Amino acid sequence: MSGHSVEEIRKETRVYLVIFFVLAALTAVTVGVSYLHLSTGMAIAVALMIASIKGFLVAGYFMHLLSEKKLIYSVLILTVVFFLFLMAIPFGSEYGSIGG
Amino acid sequence: MEIPYTVDARPDTGLYNGKLGIWLFLASEVMLFGALFSSLVLLRTGAESWPKGWELLNVPLATLNTFILIGSSVTVVMAWASLRLGNFNRARLYLIVTLLCGFGFMIIKGIEYGTKFSHHIYPKTSTFYSIYFVLTGLHGLHVLGGMIVFAYFILWGGKMWKSEPERFTNRIEITGLYWHFVDLVWIFLFPILYLL
Numbered sequence: 001m002s003g004h005s006v007e008e009i010r011k012e013t014r015v016y017l018v019i020f021f022v023l024a025a026l027t028a029v030t031v032g033v034s035y036l037h038l039s040t041g042m043a044i045a046v047a048l049m050i051a052s053i054k055g056f057l058v059a060g061y062f063m064h065l066l067s068e069k070k071l072i073y074s075v076l077i078l079t080v081v082f083f084l085f086l087m088a089i090p091f092g093s094e095y096g097s098i099g100g
Numbered sequence: 101m102e103i104p105y106t107v108d109a110r111p112d113t114g115l116y117n118g119k120l121g122i123w124l125f126l127a128s129e130v131m132l133f134g135a136l137f138s139s140l141v142l143l144r145t146g147a148e149s150w151p152k153g154w155e156l157l158n159v160p161l162a163t164l165n166t167f168i169l170i171g172s173s174v175t176v177v178m179a180w181a182s183l184r185l186g187n188f189n190r191a192r193l194y195l196i197v198t199l200l201c202g203f204g205f206m207i208i209k210g211i212e213y214g215t216k217f218s219h220h221i222y223p224k225t226s227t228f229y230s231i232y233f234v235l236t237g238l239h240g241l242h243v244l245g246g247m248i249v250f251a252y253f254i255l256w257g258g259k260m261w262k263s264e265p266e267r268f269t270n271r272i273e274i275t276g277l278y279w280h281f282v283d284l285v286w287i288f289l290f291p292i293l294y295l296l
Contacts, residue, residue, distance in 0.1 A: 006185060013181045020174040027166050034154060034295040047291035054287045062177050062280045069114040072123050079127040086134040090142035 019061045026054050107266045122274040126281050129242075133285055136238065140231050140292070151228050153294045158212055162294045165208050166286065172201030173283045176250075176276040183269040188261050191272065195254050198279070202247035209240050232293055239289060242282045249275050 004012070030050045038046065060066045065076075104110075105117045113120055144150050153159075179194035216222075216229075223233040253272065260268040 004184070009181050009184050013178060016174055016177050016181070020170060023170045024167060027163065027170065030291055030295065031159065031163050034159070034291075040296070043296055047295055048288075051288050051291055055284055058173060058280055058284050058287065062173050062283075063277055071113050071115060071120065075123055075127055079130050083130055083134045086131070086138045087141065089138055090145055093142060093146075 015061060019057050023054055023057060026050055107264070107270060116270055118270055118274045119277075122277050126277065129281060133235075133238070136231075136235055137288070137292075140235070143227050143231055147227065151226075153292075153296055156228070157232070157294050158215070159294050161208050161212055162290055165205050166290050168201050168204050168208070169283045169286050172198045172205075173280050175201065176272075176279050180269065180272050180276050183261075183265070183272055186265075188258070188265075192254060192258060195250055195272075199247055199250040199254060202243055202250065205243055206240065206247070209236065209243075235289055235293065239282070239285055242285070246275070246279050246282055249278075 030047060033046050033050070034043070037043075065072075103117075107116060109115055110117065110120075175194045175198045179191040179198065182188075182191035182194060213233075221229060223230045253275070257271070258268070260271070
C-alpha cells in the first residue's frame with residue numbers, strides 16, 4: 001500500500017469519508033428499525049444483516065481486506081470456519097433447542 | 101540485532117512481519133469474542149424468557165458510542181494516509197482525535213455502568229446482565245488497550261518518524277487494524293445487546 005502515488009492515496013481518503021457516512025447512516029437505520037418492534041426472528045435477521053454490511057465495509061475498506069495478500073485470506077478463512085463452528089455449538093446442545 | 105522485515109515484505113509471505121503478526125492476533129481475538137457470542141446464543145436460546153435490551157439499557161448513549169467508534173476508525177485510517185503522504189503533523193492530529201474518541205467512548209461507557217451500579221444492578225443481577233457486563237467489559241478493555249498504544253505514539257513513539265518513517269507508518273497501520281477490529285466487534289455487540 002505504501003507504494004501508491006499521492007493521487008491514489010488522496011482518492012483513498014475520499015473513499016474513507018464516504019464509507020464513514022454510509023456507516024453512520026446504517027447505524028441510524030439499525031436504531032430506527034429497532035423502534036418498529038418487529039418479531040424477534042425478523043428483528044434479529046434485520047439487525048444482523050445491517051451489522052454484516054457495516055462489518056464488510058469496515059473490514060473491506062478500512063482494513064483493506066478487498067486488496068490483501070493471499071496468506072491473510074488463508075488465515076481468515078480458517079478463522080471463519082472455526083468461528084462458524086463455535087456459533088453452531090449452541091444449536092447442537094440440549095439447551096439450544098429450548099425456546100429457540 | 102536488527103529485527104527483520106519491519107518495512108520490506110518477506111519474500112515467502114509477501115507481508116512485513118508486523119502485519120502478519122497482527123492478523124494472526126486478530127484471528128485469535130475472533131475466537132475469544134466468538135466464544136462469548138456463542139455463550140450468549142446458548143444462554144438466550146436456553147432461557148425461558150429473555151429481556152429486550154432496549155428496555156434495560158441506554159440505547160441513545162450506546163448509539164452515540166457507535167458514532168464515536170466509527171468516527172475514530174476514520175481518523176486512524178486518515179492518520180495512516182497522512183503518514184503515507186509524508187505529513188507527520190496531520191497524522192499526529194488524527195491520532196490525538198482518535199485517542200479523544202477513545203476517551204469519549206470510555207466516559208460514556210462509565211456513565212452507563214455508573215447508572216447501573218447506582219441502581220444496584222451488577223453482573224450477578226441476572227444472566228442478561230452477566231453477559232452484558234462481560235462482553236462490554238472485555239470490549240472496553242480492548243478500547244483501553246488501543247488508547248494506551250495511541251497515547252504512546254502521540255507522546256513518545258513518534259520519534260521513530262525522523263529515523264525510520266516507513267517503519268513508523270507500518271506501526272500505525274497495524275495499530276489501525278487492531279482499532280478497526282475493536283470497532284467491528286462493537287458493530288455486532290451494539291444491536292445484539294441493546295436493540296434485540
